[in-house]
Amino acid sequence: MQFIDLKTQFERIEDDVFSRVSTVLQSQKYVMGPEIAELEEKLAEYAGVRHAISCSSGTDALVIPLMGYDLKATDAVFVPSFTFFASAESITLAGGTPVFVDSDATTFNLSPADLDRAIDETLAEGKLTPRGIITVDLFGQPADYDEILAIADKHGLFVIEDAAQGFGGEYKGAKAGSFGNVASTSFFPAKPLGCYGDGGAIFTDDDDLAELIKSIRVHGQGSDKYDNVRIGVNGRLDSIQAAVLLSKLAIFDSEVEARNQVANAYSERLSDVLAVPAVTNGKLSVWAQYTLVAKDADERTAIIDACKAAGVPTAIYYPIPIHLSTAYKNLGYKLGDLPVCEDLANRVFSIPMHPYLQESDIEQIVAAVKEGLR
8 A cells, every 4th residue: 555646646647747858859958948837827727826837846945935034044934843844944954044833733734823923022122133934734724824824924924925835725715726825835755746756846926036036046136147146946847747747737626535535435434533733714735644633652562563454554753843953943932832833743643645546445545544543
């Protein structure tokens, strides 16, 4: 059994993928070929924004717009601690300082209440200047944007939506990738919409910011390719990956629907024995992960062991909150500073989630989880 089944998906789109990739190979336009423009147009239309700018990875999709904000080491960017490391790492790479925020215990996303607290404490301490917020649509569910954007407006902060796990999801009828000043996503193969390597995209309605992002993406290029007007990166998506994404985008909505059917089947069978993930009102999750919460670390270990014995793969996202990671020891965080995400890190685990799970697979997975609870 596969945790994520890319092989079955490939068999569904194999002819189209080979056709599109062959076109790239025959044209030999491997970098910024016509597939890039086609993909960017379709991504912008899908997300409902004016600009979609492809790039080389989900991390670059965060770093590039952060570079556009010209961060200094004394600039604070608020970010959830319970997420993948790149959400915070990008702030450091762009020159700023991450300030970590606790999670909502129900959705696992950034807690608006704790965001308010973190901003107030940062202002009171006076060492850092609040500049921005990175939200994360964790496990596929959009964050609580009404509350977060209101807080950002109150303090004059920019907002970057990290939709690496949430692209395809919705919040009150609007697509993930359309919130804040700018949004980013990842096309890592394991993502709900992934390519066959690394890739990403940046979304914005801001024309000036879009032009700045395009410049930074190509070494800070100006009007001439040899006139570099700012420091940038080599952050382009290659044409072959764009071709793959065009094939996958054509079936993406049907896969999102199938993911939700799988999630509903899991929740119906497991809600009486475990805390199942909750999608709050007005949201559609794309279910990048289906994450359960055990009673404690020992119960989680027992479930994972039972699943392994039954041939069911599991994963833990994330066992160490970023504020407790070795890389950020210099910031002085300690155990107990962000209690909700620390508790979740000790208890959460994820089971297989992809659009091609069959009823027999779901029954096998559920049985293994319940065996671990005996």
